[in-house]
Amino acid sequence: LSNPPSSLSFLEGSLLIVFQGKLTLLRDTKTDGSFLVHHFLSFYLKAGCKVCFVALLQSFSHYNIIAQKLGVSLTAAKERGQLVFLEGLKSCFDVFFGEEQHVGQTNPLQFVSKDGSNLKTMYEFVRTSLMASGSDSWKCPVLLVDDLSVLLSLGVRPVDVLDFIHYCRVAVCSQLKGNIVVLVHSNDDSEDEENELVVNSLCHQSNLILWAEGLATGFCKDVHGQVKLAKAFSLLPMLP
Amino acid sequence: MAALATGGATPSDGATSFQRKVPASSRLAAIAGTRPSVRHGQLLLSSGLPSLDCVLGGGLAVGTLLLIEEDKYGIYSNLLFKYFLAEGIVCGHNLFVASAKEDPADILKELPAPLFDDVHKNQVDEKETAIKSKQESQESMKIAWRYQNLPKMEVSPAASARFGHYYDVSKTVSPELLKSIKWHRFFLPEEMSLHPEIKTCNMTCGYTRLLQSIQRIIYQEGFDGSYPQKKQKNILRIGIQSLGSVLWGDDICCTDNPEDIFSLTKFLYVLRGLLRMSLSACIITVPAHLIQNKAIMERVTNLSDTVVGLESFIGSERETNPLYKDYQGLIHVHQIPRLNSLICDVSGTKDLAFRLKRKQFTIEFADHQPCASQKEHILTFKHRLSFRASS
Numbered sequence: 001l002s003n004p005p006s007s008l009s010f011l012e013g014s015l016l017i018v019f020q021g022k023l024t025l026l027r028d029t030k031t032d033g034s035f036l037v038h039h040f041l042s043f044y045l046k047a048g049c050k051v052c053f054v055a056l057l058q059s060f061s062h063y064n065i066i067a068q069k070l071g072v073s074l075t076a077a078k079e080r081g082q083l084v085f086l087e088g089l090k091s092c093f094d095v096f097f098g099e100e101q102h103v104g105q106t107n108p109l110q111f112v113s114k115d116g117s118n119l120k121t122m123y124e125f126v127r128t129s130l131m132a133s134g135s136d137s138w139k140c141p142v143l144l145v146d147d148l149s150v151l152l153s154l155g156v157r158p159v160d161v162l163d164f165i166h167y168c169r170v171a172v173c174s175q176l177k178g179n180i181v182v183l184v185h186s187n188d189d190s191e192d193e194e195n196e197l198v199v200n201s202l203c204h205q206s207n208l209i210l211w212a213e214g215l216a217t218g219f220c221k222d223v224h225g226q227v228k229l230a231k232a233f234s235l236l237p238m239l240p
Numbered sequence: 241m242a243a244l245a246t247g248g249a250t251p252s253d254g255a256t257s258f259q260r261k262v263p264a265s266s267r268l269a270a271i272a273g274t275r276p277s278v279r280h281g282q283l284l285l286s287s288g289l290p291s292l293d294c295v296l297g298g299g300l301a302v303g304t305l306l307l308i309e310e311d312k313y314g315i316y317s318n319l320l321f322k323y324f325l326a327e328g329i330v331c332g333h334n335l336f337v338a339s340a341k342e343d344p345a346d347i348l349k350e351l352p353a354p355l356f357d358d359v360h361k362n363q364v365d366e367k368e369t370a371i372k373s374k375q376e377s378q379e380s381m382k383i384a385w386r387y388q389n390l391p392k393m394e395v396s397p398a399a400s401a402r403f404g405h406y407y408d409v410s411k412t413v414s415p416e417l418l419k420s421i422k423w424h425r426f427f428l429p430e431e432m433s434l435h436p437e438i439k440t441c442n443m444t445c446g447y448t449r450l451l452q453s454i455q456r457i458i459y460q461e462g463f464d465g466s467y468p469q470k471k472q473k474n475i476l477r478i479g480i481q482s483l484g485s486v487l488w489g490d491d492i493c494c495t496d497n498p499e500d501i502f503s504l505t506k507f508l509y510v511l512r513g514l515l516r517m518s519l520s521a522c523i524i525t526v527p528a529h530l531i532q533n534k535a536i537m538e539r540v541t542n543l544s545d546t547v548v549g550l551e552s553f554i555g556s557e558r559e560t561n562p563l564y565k566d567y568q569g570l571i572h573v574h575q576i577p578r579l580n581s582l583i584c585d586v587s588g589t590k591d592l593a594f595r596l597k598r599k600q601f602t603i604e605f606a607d608h609q610p611c612a613s614q615k616e617h618i619l620t621f622k623h624r625l626s627f628r629a630s631s
Contacts, residue, residue, distance in 0.1 A: 089513035192535035
């Protein structure tokens with residue numbers, strides 16, 4: 001099976017060349033920012049990158065149905081080895097209802113069952129998924145996470161979430177020259193201090209922040225919100 | 241139970257794009273009480289309250305969770321809970337009822353009685369029946385004289401191919417109708433006494449047992465597709481009452497520094513996985529007003545699909561406010577899921593009030609304009625669905 005046809009514009013193509021080894025933070029407030037996740041997923045798959053998608057919030061078929069509307073088949077991408085998909089809900093099910101010995105030590109969500117705040121297994125999963133194997137002809141590897149805030153709900157401490165991202169940056173961004181895209185939720189008047197801590201720290205670390213905000217005036221049928229671009233590193237000199 | 245096509249949407253537009261729980265090879269036969277969403281092939285159920293279905297964009301999606309933030313005394317949230325279960329009975333779905341304070345059998349006995357089509361029909365067609373009755377009486381003599389003295393059978397409500405039904409809360413559902421469906425129970429005091437202590441995943445014991453019980457039913461009854469040879473697919477409606485309250489063994493409702501703040505959110509995450517992998521839908525009521533740690537409710541909202549908050553006017557100053565004199569409270573739609581789609585189709589306004597009036601429960605839209613003199617909003621209303629709560 002050949003690579004999917006690259007249907008990127010010149011702009012997107014040059015973005016890809018220039019934008020490597022970076023951490024992109026997707027952030028949503030008062031709206032659902034997952035459309036950004038879907039966009040990046042199909043974007044990177046169409047571009048021929050190897051993608052490891054840590055999908056914690058929805059089922060595989062949800063992402064697949066939307067990706068098909070955006071022109072990409074996740075099933076086909078998995079089959080040709082371009083996409084490694086971690087379906088968090090399913091892994092957690094295995095951890096919770098599975099036999100002790102079968103779960104073993106390799107389930108990335110095994111931290112849910114122990115007194116767990118250790119994301120080491122998840123990190124190992126990401127690292128081995130994106131390590132280049134000899135026959136691979138994919139472009140830069142990408143780690144996509146939807147969404148990080150769920151980990152806090154599962155008992156992971158903020159410092160361990162940040163450690164996980166740090167380790168992933170070392171492996172994916174520095175060593176493999178790939179990109180990381182992470183979605184977090186946040187609210188202006190949020191009382192979830194742990195979440196705000198993670199969000200603020202990631203804002204500080206990331207190279208690019210895409211912030212989807214709901215309208216301040218409330219819900220509207222036709223206009224869902226606005227997307228703010230923050231802290232984009234300068235691409236303008238590189239483009240013709 | 242016969243598989244009936246539900247009235248309303250024709251299956252021609254995108255019905256087969258629903259792929260979530262069914263293997264690609266088998267077509268999804270029509271399941272009673274469901275209809276496909278026109279926009280994105282999502283299979284929808286009625287919540288039991290047609291105007292709530294409207295507000296939620298057509299109904300509840302199969303595989304999702306409806307979280308109700310209880311009103312202060314739990315009166316109206318309990319009503320919504322009962323509607324959801326009653327709708328399941330009328331559609332012939334299976335029920336799973338979980339509670340830590342009330343025996344599920346008692347909950348079921350108190351479900352509202354459905355208003356049959358015949359009742360409405362009779363009011364309209366009185367003229368026609370008057371004409372026909374004479375002929376019928378002659379015929380009945382000939383054909384079935386033996387049976388004419390027996391009481392007339394009630395028309396089964398499942399025979400009506402409707403999506404969403406109306407209920408008379410002044411009457412309880414008939415025992416015959418209750419017997420016609422299959423249901424499962426989880427009563428925490430009973431479960432705790434039966435089995436020794438277990439603790440998995442550092443979750444509150446009650447939650448662990450509940451998850452195991454739900455998973456067992458889903459697996460044994462084949463709601464997760466584990467018996468593909470089973471001819472008739474059905475829906476499992478799960479109802480969990482007052483989750484998070486003290487009776488479940490969780491302390492998030494009684495202190496702002498709970499011992500374990502992750503039990504409830506872990507429970508919801510595992511439940512989410514169970515729902516996504518089965519033909520089911522779940523309603524959970526949570527006494528949100530008792531949870532001091534607001535971060536928990538934010539996380540709970542993020543882990544739920546549809547979140548609706550109820551606010552009753554009982555005991556508040558609004559009770560005597562003339563603007564609200566016909567209404568018992570407000571409904572806040574905090575969240576609606578976007579499944580299999582980049583956007584969600586929801587009505588443009590989210591200000592809703594509800595009222596109980598004799599035999600009718602009304603949820604109405606508000607097109608409000610600010611009132612200059614009082615700085616309050618005048619609520620004007622359009623729809624109407626009525627229903628009465630009896631004491």
